[in-house]
Amino acid sequence: MAAIYKRELQSYFMGIIGYVFVAFLLVIFGIYTATICLTSKYANFEYVPYAMKYVFLITTPILSMRVLSEERKLNTDKLLFSTAVESYKIVFGKYLAMLTVMAIPFIVTCAYPVILSKYGKVPMLTAYSSIFGLFLMGAALLAIGMFSSSLTDSQIVAAAICFGMILAAYLANDITGLVSKTVFSALIGYTVIVLIIGGITRYVSKSWSFAGSIVLLFEILVVGIYFIKPSLEVSSFSGLLGTIAVFDKMDTFKNGVFDISTVIYYLSVIGVFSFFSIQSLEKRRWG
Amino acid sequence: MIEVRNLVKRYDDYLAVDDISFDIEEGKIYGFLGPNGAGKSTTLNMMTGCLSSTEGTIKIMGHDIYEEPKEAKKYIGYLPELPPIYPDMTAREYLKFVAQLKHIPKKEIDGHVEEVMKKARIDHVADRQMKQLSKGYRQRCGIAQAIVGYPKIIILDEPTVGLDPLQMVEIREWIKELAQEHTIILSSHILTEISAICDRVIIINKGKLYADDTIENLDHMLSKTNRLSLTVVAREANVRSLLKDSPFGSSFEINPSEEKNAVDVSIDFEKEEDLRAEVFMYFAKAGYPIIKMNYDKKSLEEIFSSITQQGEK
Numbered sequence: 001m002a003a004i005y006k007r008e009l010q011s012y013f014m015g016i017i018g019y020v021f022v023a024f025l026l027v028i029f030g031i032y033t034a035t036i037c038l039t040s041k042y043a044n045f046e047y048v049p050y051a052m053k054y055v056f057l058i059t060t061p062i063l064s065m066r067v068l069s070e071e072r073k074l075n076t077d078k079l080l081f082s083t084a085v086e087s088y089k090i091v092f093g094k095y096l097a098m099l100t101v102m103a104i105p106f107i108v109t110c111a112y113p114v115i116l117s118k119y120g121k122v123p124m125l126t127a128y129s130s131i132f133g134l135f136l137m138g139a140a141l142l143a144i145g146m147f148s149s150s151l152t153d154s155q156i157v158a159a160a161i162c163f164g165m166i167l168a169a170y171l172a173n174d175i176t177g178l179v180s181k182t183v184f185s186a187l188i189g190y191t192v193i194v195l196i197i198g199g200i201t202r203y204v205s206k207s208w209s210f211a212g213s214i215v216l217l218f219e220i221l222v223v224g225i226y227f228i229k230p231s232l233e234v235s236s237f238s239g240l241l242g243t244i245a246v247f248d249k250m251d252t253f254k255n256g257v258f259d260i261s262t263v264i265y266y267l268s269v270i271g272v273f274s275f276f277s278i279q280s281l282e283k284r285r286w287g
Numbered sequence: 288m289i290e291v292r293n294l295v296k297r298y299d300d301y302l303a304v305d306d307i308s309f310d311i312e313e314g315k316i317y318g319f320l321g322p323n324g325a326g327k328s329t330t331l332n333m334m335t336g337c338l339s340s341t342e343g344t345i346k347i348m349g350h351d352i353y354e355e356p357k358e359a360k361k362y363i364g365y366l367p368e369l370p371p372i373y374p375d376m377t378a379r380e381y382l383k384f385v386a387q388l389k390h391i392p393k394k395e396i397d398g399h400v401e402e403v404m405k406k407a408r409i410d411h412v413a414d415r416q417m418k419q420l421s422k423g424y425r426q427r428c429g430i431a432q433a434i435v436g437y438p439k440i441i442i443l444d445e446p447t448v449g450l451d452p453l454q455m456v457e458i459r460e461w462i463k464e465l466a467q468e469h470t471i472i473l474s475s476h477i478l479t480e481i482s483a484i485c486d487r488v489i490i491i492n493k494g495k496l497y498a499d500d501t502i503e504n505l506d507h508m509l510s511k512t513n514r515l516s517l518t519v520v521a522r523e524a525n526v527r528s529l530l531k532d533s534p535f536g537s538s539f540e541i542n543p544s545e546e547k548n549a550v551d552v553s554i555d556f557e558k559e560e561d562l563r564a565e566v567f568m569y570f571a572k573a574g575y576p577i578i579k580m581n582y583d584k585k586s587l588e589e590i591f592s593s594i595t596q597q598g599e600k
Binding site for chain 1: 299332335336337338339355356357360361363367368369370371372373375376380383384385387389390430
């Protein structure tokens with residue numbers, strides 16, 4: 001795993017992606033620190049990570065798009081498989097390399113509250129917990145990006161899938177606001193999700209009948225609940241959207257709460273998508 | 288060394304490899320021969336654990352490739368169809384990376400990589416990014432990767448594809464050198480390559496195994512019809528009437544020749560005996576001088592196409 005980690009980390013800085021990513025995040029950190037803390041004279045650094053979380057919609061695909069798809073394209077996955085490297089080592093080695101690259105601008109940023117504290121009273125713990133929250137959020141998004149990258153051998157397609165997935169996560173709370181008002185819109189929302197699940201099942205199993213029966217089964221369930229207990233339909237749907245709202249979960253850190261359940265939430269997202277990535281690599285061999 | 292039994296690979300309704308069994312013995316060069324899309328790469332990918340099989344077993348030195356992958360893969364070095372190189376790495380960095388993957392002790396890595404690079408004759412380009420190297424050198428890096436750790440068995444999938452003739456010869460020479468210390472399996476759709484290097488040929492077509500034999504045996508098995516090619520100074524009609532009444536059988540062909548006032552004649556004999564002297568005397572008696580005579584056996588090309596055609600019938 002150490003070998004994979006080292007090679008991956010090297011490859012980010014042999015090309016331009018690593019530098020672009022680090023520079024881009026540093027610039028954004030800088031801009032928000034300048035406008036919020038210097039121009040508007042807020043002593044609360046925690047607003048900076050909060051304000052810039054949308055930037056990860058762009059930076060995540062940049063960093064993660066090539067991570068697994070490139071191996072497939074270069075045929076180097078065969079090198080890894082024929083030398084008996086386990087899939088989990090490939091996935092975690094690469095994931096840790098991405099985290100390391102992402103950590104660089106965060107480490108630099110950790111100096112900002114200290115610098116600012118020379119000129120006023122900065123609530124240090126809240127500032128750092130907010131930076132930590134943003135890092136965790138970025139780490140969770142990278143796991144999603146890594147999974148997207150395991151699905152295809154094209155970087156562009158991987159970036160598009162990743163962007164689509166994290167955009168859905170970004171908008172989830174806004175959609176909740178629209179949907180939860182009526183039972184019918186919850187039904188539509190569920191139907192869309194069922195169709196997406198059906199599409200993925202078709203892609204993985206390559207069987208129309210299997211995917212069709214899955215869609216039918218879930219749809220009966222959703223329609224059934226719609227007629228029997230409409231209130232459950234609404235509350236469960238907004239709950240579901242709340243769960244996929246990866247971006248909004250870090251808000252608790254901005255409010256000065258170091259929430260263990262949020263930390264566990266992000267670690268679960270990382271765990272689940274790493275697991276999916278491993279399965280996706282294995283599937284390519286066993287397909 | 289390698290034991291493949293009843294290997295099957297099925298993709299949805301497409302049968303890529305259909306019930307193949309064979310053995311690989313130590314110290315020989317094996318040629319995997321078949322047209323493009325015959326199932327060669329699929330078979331090799333399964334033998335190296337890069338791809339699952341639908342049915343059947345593969346044992347390497349007694350270890351099942353799917354059940355004890357770590358043990359089994361120790362004995363194998365593999366060059367897939369496209370050399371699995373990272374274009375932005377230098378050859379030296381790359382081979383060190385491969386050495387780490389193959390669990391070579393840290394202290395030995397530097398020395399070992401230097402040695403492999405010397406053998407591969409890439410030591411003078413070791414510090415250039417591999418994307419700047421020519422295809423021949425990249426292929427060398429790919430083979431170098433396979434021999435890192437000196438595994439007992441080296442599997443090369445189409446190692447000379449896309450190279451210029453000179454590079455092809457160099458790679459073939461190198462493979463012969465490697466065969467002194469390793470057992471080699473090499474796939475190709477080029478017959479001359481297989482017949483030039485290999486001791487034994489495994490012919491695959493449309494996922495099926497058509498033959499598994501030495502080159503001499505294959506040659507012998509299918510060269511029962513011998514063909515004699517002549518160039519005779521005579522008119523076509525004269526040769527035709529002469530051969531019609533000849534004791535050499537009625538299977539012959541006459542074509543215009545590049546030589547002046549001459550024709551090219553080829554006669555197929557059914558018996559496997561040398562009739563050159565008789566043919567010469569027969570034409571001499573009739574007063575037609577033979578100015579060129581060639582005794583050609585069937586080429587591997589013909590053997591290959593007749594084997595695969597037989598199989599289809």
